[in-house]
Amino acid sequence: MNLEQVKQLIEENQTNEEWQSYLRGLNPYSVEGIEQYIQSNHDARSWFDSTVDKRSAKSLETWKSNHLESAVDAEIKKRFPAKDEKEIEV
Structure with missing residues (x-):
């Protein structure tokens, strides 16, 4: 055929x-x-893992640039609450 x-x-x-x-x-x-x-396939697995790592790193950097500062500020305010005028005088 x-x-x-x-x-x-x-x-x-x-x-x-x-x-x-x-x-x-x-x-x-x-x-x-x-x-x-x-x-x-070991080579395909290595390629796939490196691609996933790149995307994960990029998404982590994006999250850091968009949300990390506000998360740190919220934690600082939680641990060290702002003092009012009377507490400062004492």
Whole structure:
């Protein structure tokens, strides 16, 4: 069977659910397929981990720049409450 015959066979069976299921199984690009590939391939796992680390570091820096100062200020106010005029005089 040559390539043209295979193409014709696939075209003729486009509506056949069994064929479609089989062809989807040949496609490695699914979430499950990618997860399996990353788990089984050391280089892919290293790449994925480094990508996750970069994004985590970036999101942490964004959080720090947007929220850290207010969180520190709130903690300082909680630990060292402001004194009113009478407490300062005493």
